[in-house]
Every structure is written in C-alpha cells, then in structure tokens.
Amino acid sequence: MTQMTGSRLFAEMLRDYEVSHVFYIPAIMLGAIAEMEKMGIKRIMTHGEKSAAYMADGYARASRKPGICMSQQIGGSNLAAGLRDAYMASAPLIAITGGPPTHAHYKNGYQEVEDMSQFDSVTKFNARVEDISRIPDLLRQAFREATSGSPGPVHLEIRGPHGQIANAQADLNPMVEKRYVKTPPFRPMVDQAQIDEVLSFIKQYKKPIIVAGGGVIASGAEGQLKAFAEQLQIPVATSLNGKASMPDNHPLSVGVVGNYSRECANRAVCEADLVFFIGSKTGGQTTVDWAVPQTGTAVIQLDINAVELGRNYPNSMSLNGDAKAILQQLTTTAQQEKGADFSAWLSHTQGLVSEWRKHFEPLLKSNATPIRPERICQEISNALPADGVVVSDTGHSGMWTGAMIQLNQPGQSYVRCAGSMGWGFPGAMGVKCALPDQAVVCFTGDGAFYYHIAELETAARFNINLVVVVNNNGALNQEIPLWDSAYGSKEAAAQADPNPLWKFEPINFAELAESLGCVGIRVTDPNELQGALKKAFSLNAPVVIDVVSDINAFAKKAWTPKDTYGY
Incomplete structure (x- = not known):
C-alpha cells in the first residue's frame, strides 16, 4: 500500500494497463488527467460525449484493448447513449463519469440527475465508486469485465460531479492484472471428444458453410479460420463484423452475409445443408431476421459466451470457448483424418461469386x-x-x-x-x-x-x-x-x-x-x-x-x- 491521491492511482493504473489514449469531455478527473502528463497517455479532448465514446469504441476494436472515455456528471446521459454501439459490437470499453455526492442526494444538488440506470442496458458492469478506497479494486474489476468472455462496455461512476473523490489521499494499492490488458484474457478449449464429434458430424453433410462473425476478429483467429476452412475445403461467409477475417479474393470466400451483404453470400448460406457459426451472435442483421439460413437448417455454433449457443437456432452441436484455440484444435485433428469431398459444392459457391462479380463489374x-x-x-x-x-x-x-x-x-x-x-x-x-x-x-x-x-x-x-x-x-x-x-x-x-x-x-x-x-x-x-x-x-x-x-x-x-x- 502506498499513500497517494486517487487521481495518481487512477493514472498509474491506466498506464500499467497499457492504455495509450483517453477520450474525454472536461471537467472530469482533472487531477488524474494532469497526472498522466508524463506517462505517455494522450488525452484527447473531444467536442461531445458521444464522440468520446465512439472514439474509445474504434480504439478498442482496432487494438482489442479497453477504450477509455470520460465525462462529468451532467454529460453522463450523452456518454451512455454513445456506449450503445460498443455494446452491440461487443467492444471492450470503460466509461468514467462523475456522480452526485451522497450528502446532496434528493436536494437538487449540482447537476444531480439519477442516470445510473441509463448505463444498465449498454454495459456488462455498472458500478458506483463512493469511497476512494474502492477505486483500485473496482477499476481492476472494470478491466476484467470489459475483456473477459464476450467483451463489452463497463461504467464506473466516481463520486462528485467531476469525480472529486479522487482528489483525496489514502493508502492505496495500484496493482494491475496484466492478463486483462487485451482481449481475450483466456482461451478456453473443449475436450477432444467434442472435436472428434464435430468433425464426424460435418462429414455427414454435402454442403457445409462457415459464417465467421466478429468473435473471430476479437479472438485474433483469422489465420486459424483460414487454415481450418482450407483443410476441410469449406466455403466461408462472414458477418459484417467479421469482414476481413477471410480475404475477399480467396477461393473459399463468398462474401458478407445478412442485411448488408452480397447476394452470392446469402444464396450460398441458404443453399447450405449445414451452417457453422463461429463467433457470431446469429443476430437479425447477420441472418436477415433469421431467414438466412432458414430455421431447420443444421447448425453448429462456436462462441465464447455460452448464453449465445442456440439462442436463435436450435443447434445440432455447440462449442463453448475461444475461436482461435478451438479452430486450432479442429484443424490439428482434421489434418490426421481423411476429409469429405465438398468439391462439387465449392465449385457451385465459386460460381455464385463469379455471377455476382460479373453483374456488378460495370458499376465498379x-x-x-x-x-x-x-x-x-x-x-x-x-x-x-x-x-x-x-x-x-x-x-x-x-x-x-x-x-x-x-x-x-x-x-x-x-x-x-x-x-x-x-x-x-x-x-x-x-x-x-x-x-x-x-x-x-x-x-x-x-x-x-x-x-x-x-x-x-x-x-x-x-x-x-x-x-x-x-x-x-x-x-x-x-x-x-x-x-x-x-x-x-x-x-x-x-x-x-x-x-x-x-x-x-x-x-x-x-x-x-x-x-x-x-x-x-x-x-x-x-x-x-x-x-x-x-x-x-x-x-x-x-x-x-x-x-x-x-x-x-x-x-x-x-x-x-x-x-x-x-x-
């Protein structure tokens, strides 16, 4: 334990969690922002709270590290609105706002509006920091929540409209947990029996297809996806979040599926007799409101979040774990076995892609x-x-x-x-x-x-x-x-x-x-x-x-x- 201000502790912990940028609207945690001066953390003052949240969101998705956005108490509602996209995209964010001092509750205190509940629907974890002694453990909890499982936003309300509680001194421990610097902090795998079962199941079908979602990107599993698809010679569609998980010019690629899509991808997914969703929530945009593929199609789903398994389609098989780790398991095992022949199906999907390209070439x-x-x-x-x-x-x-x-x-x-x-x-x-x-x-x-x-x-x-x-x-x-x-x-x-x-x-x-x-x-x-x-x-x-x-x-x-x- 070290005697220090909450502001100094906050700045040191962000530095040690390898945060390079903070996006904010003043006045919030000004002491902490000043403490960051010589720590290599860039303080980006924006023109609006939603912009700050959006910048932190883009930062998080590109780096796979938690993006940090901050606003004073009166801007909390705007910041909450800005977290909606990060929540839908499963991006790791940590939002910091000020909050009313406890002695002024229900007395029309400065800027007092009860906005905590506005963060409930757009965060994984929403907590008040009402005593300086709680800043270290709740900030560690914020990083754990933001990066673990399916990533997402977190909100901490620091007492005081400007987070003034952090200006006080106390004996504090600035320890950080390096595991939670970046997603994913853990890479859970499945047992070999499940791997064998999935590969045997795929062989029973003639027209399998993979739908790769944003979870492939969040896991850093692009290389493993490509290796697995090449090993089995299965075509790959991607959600919009998963675009770039497979090169567009790869012979197995059929493009983006869903509402914002290529017709060739939607047609291929609908014609498939087995769809393997990897790191996808199988939401309405990816499936055109669950019409692509149609209900009744055999489905395998791999997701880090067990709650998503079978949410929208009755899965034939489910795999709960990290996309990169499990794809590597599947590929390693598949290399030791004789695979099924999907060449006719692959030739057909390539024809769909060629037809689509031919149609749009004049416009391109x-x-x-x-x-x-x-x-x-x-x-x-x-x-x-x-x-x-x-x-x-x-x-x-x-x-x-x-x-x-x-x-x-x-x-x-x-x-x-x-x-x-x-x-x-x-x-x-x-x-x-x-x-x-x-x-x-x-x-x-x-x-x-x-x-x-x-x-x-x-x-x-x-x-x-x-x-x-x-x-x-x-x-x-x-x-x-x-x-x-x-x-x-x-x-x-x-x-x-x-x-x-x-x-x-x-x-x-x-x-x-x-x-x-x-x-x-x-x-x-x-x-x-x-x-x-x-x-x-x-x-x-x-x-x-x-x-x-x-x-x-x-x-x-x-x-x-x-x-x-x-x-």
Whole structure:
C-alpha cells in the first residue's frame, strides 16, 4: 500500500494497463488527467460525449484493448447513449463519469440527475465508486469485465460531479492484472471428444458453410479460420463484423452475409445443408431476421459466451470457448483424418461469386457523373495499403463497403458501425489512435458526417491523420423510398414544402475541412479518385475527400429465400 491521491492511482493504473489514449469531455478527473502528463497517455479532448465514446469504441476494436472515455456528471446521459454501439459490437470499453455526492442526494444538488440506470442496458458492469478506497479494486474489476468472455462496455461512476473523490489521499494499492490488458484474457478449449464429434458430424453433410462473425476478429483467429476452412475445403461467409477475417479474393470466400451483404453470400448460406457459426451472435442483421439460413437448417455454433449457443437456432452441436484455440484444435485433428469431398459444392459457391462479380463489374468501373458509390469502393480497394483499415458508417455506407470493398491482403482490416449513424468518423479517429502507423480510411455519407463534423478540429489539433471519404449525394437518399411511401407517391414527396425532406443544401466538405485545419480534396470525376486517395495517404495529415456522388444510387436490398434467384 502506498499513500497517494486517487487521481495518481487512477493514472498509474491506466498506464500499467497499457492504455495509450483517453477520450474525454472536461471537467472530469482533472487531477488524474494532469497526472498522466508524463506517462505517455494522450488525452484527447473531444467536442461531445458521444464522440468520446465512439472514439474509445474504434480504439478498442482496432487494438482489442479497453477504450477509455470520460465525462462529468451532467454529460453522463450523452456518454451512455454513445456506449450503445460498443455494446452491440461487443467492444471492450470503460466509461468514467462523475456522480452526485451522497450528502446532496434528493436536494437538487449540482447537476444531480439519477442516470445510473441509463448505463444498465449498454454495459456488462455498472458500478458506483463512493469511497476512494474502492477505486483500485473496482477499476481492476472494470478491466476484467470489459475483456473477459464476450467483451463489452463497463461504467464506473466516481463520486462528485467531476469525480472529486479522487482528489483525496489514502493508502492505496495500484496493482494491475496484466492478463486483462487485451482481449481475450483466456482461451478456453473443449475436450477432444467434442472435436472428434464435430468433425464426424460435418462429414455427414454435402454442403457445409462457415459464417465467421466478429468473435473471430476479437479472438485474433483469422489465420486459424483460414487454415481450418482450407483443410476441410469449406466455403466461408462472414458477418459484417467479421469482414476481413477471410480475404475477399480467396477461393473459399463468398462474401458478407445478412442485411448488408452480397447476394452470392446469402444464396450460398441458404443453399447450405449445414451452417457453422463461429463467433457470431446469429443476430437479425447477420441472418436477415433469421431467414438466412432458414430455421431447420443444421447448425453448429462456436462462441465464447455460452448464453449465445442456440439462442436463435436450435443447434445440432455447440462449442463453448475461444475461436482461435478451438479452430486450432479442429484443424490439428482434421489434418490426421481423411476429409469429405465438398468439391462439387465449392465449385457451385465459386460460381455464385463469379455471377455476382460479373453483374456488378460495370458499376465498379463506372465513369458516370455524379459518381457511383460502387466506383468509390472499387478505388478504395485499389488504393488501400497492405495493412490499411477501412472504417464504415452505417446504412448505405455499410451496404456499399460491406459488399463492394475488396480486402484481399491478410493485413487489411475492416471496422463497421454497429448501428448509430454518425459513428464512422469519430470511430475511425479512435482506430487511427490505436493504429497510428497504418492507413485508416473512413467511408461515410454526408448525412452521417454532419453528426460529429466538429471533430475535424480535434483531428487537426491532435494530428489524428486519417482519411475521410465522404459519399456526398446531398441527401439522406436511403430515406427517399420511405418518404415516397409516406406521401403516397414520388411526386408528392419531391414537392414537400419547402424542400424534399430528405435533401440537404449543397456543401463543399473539402472547403469546410480546410477551414477546420485539415486537408480538403474535392472529386467530381471518377478518374480522379485514385490520385486523390494516393495523395491523401501520402500527406500524413487529416484529409477529407469530398466525392460528389449520385443521389439516385441505391444499395441493393438483401436477398432472401423468397426472392427470385439471379440478377
């Protein structure tokens, strides 16, 4: 035990847990933030609590280390709202807020609103720190909770609107548990009998397929997934969270399945007679509301969280453990056995992929102006460095990037918004903080970019040198069909007073970026995209590429079994 302030202990513990960045809105734990001055921890002051949460989320997903976000008591509700995406994406976060002093409860104390319950639904662990002596053990608990099992956000409310309890001194123990620096802290395996049973079960089927989810990425199991699929010659689809767990140009890859998907992937999963979900919650987006695959299909599921096993499909077999460890077990055993012949099935799935590529090739190479989003994605695919990271916003951005961007190098990766529009840009800033030496490109629509556009100043102030590609169609064009339906016709919706309700005033985001200290590049000709991207990657500065795109370009809806085959 050492006599020290809670602020000093907090800073030392973050340092020893190998935290490199803290994203915050003042005033919260100012003493601790000051103590971090010479500890190598970068303090990123943002323009909003949600931005701070989103940056911490992107940092966590890229580094597999807990992201730290902080706000004073009055900003707690905003921070809680920002944790929703991290919770849905199973990202390890630790959120710190201030809380009311106990002597002022129920007396209209400064900033007093009971917001603890707002964190219940978006965290794995939600706790008050009401005495300085509890900071060490509850902070250790926060790291254990955030990283163990299926990762997720944690919230600690430090007493005092600004967490002032930490300013006091006490005998404190700054011990940390290094095991919980990064996910996963444990790699549970299954017994050999289960491995043998699963491999024997797979041999009973003629058309098996793997669906690799975000758990493969969280486990760092990309290499083991590829080795297992190659050993058995089983095709692989991925969820959007699992994109990049298998190179797009691999002969076993059929692409992203689900709502934001390729038709070839959805068709392959629906035609399969056995689906092996690995690190996937089998949620509504991955399965198009449980239509892909259809209920009744034989399912094997591997997940670190036993609660997820059989949640949405009646599993034929379940494996509870770490994806990397168990895939290695499966591959090692499979190498010693004669495998089944899935060559006819593999040839068929390759044909589905070829058919899909042939259909979309004209759009990927389109010279149309305004520019097609498919062409933007193709140029990103072509320009992305071998270790580059694509970060996507939601909606159309997720649909375009999930289906169209090709990640062919094993070092390339993909991080997607789990649902909240506007997440992409601040999320990508967090990714860049975690991976400062890698190229990070954010794909976002203009509607999403508006949400947290003030963070351009943050990027310039802290030299967060990412590239933002804005699909600028001057509208929330994904909503156009919804408004057409609401008004009864396209004509009525277009004449809504004073303007169509889905349309924005024209803006030059390149000029706006320049005014906030970043580099701006405006592109109106698709043949200028490649040069703009290469220039942006070479500048070592935050860059916004404003791409004037087609307002009438709509992503293709997800294919389901009720749809007619073909294009």
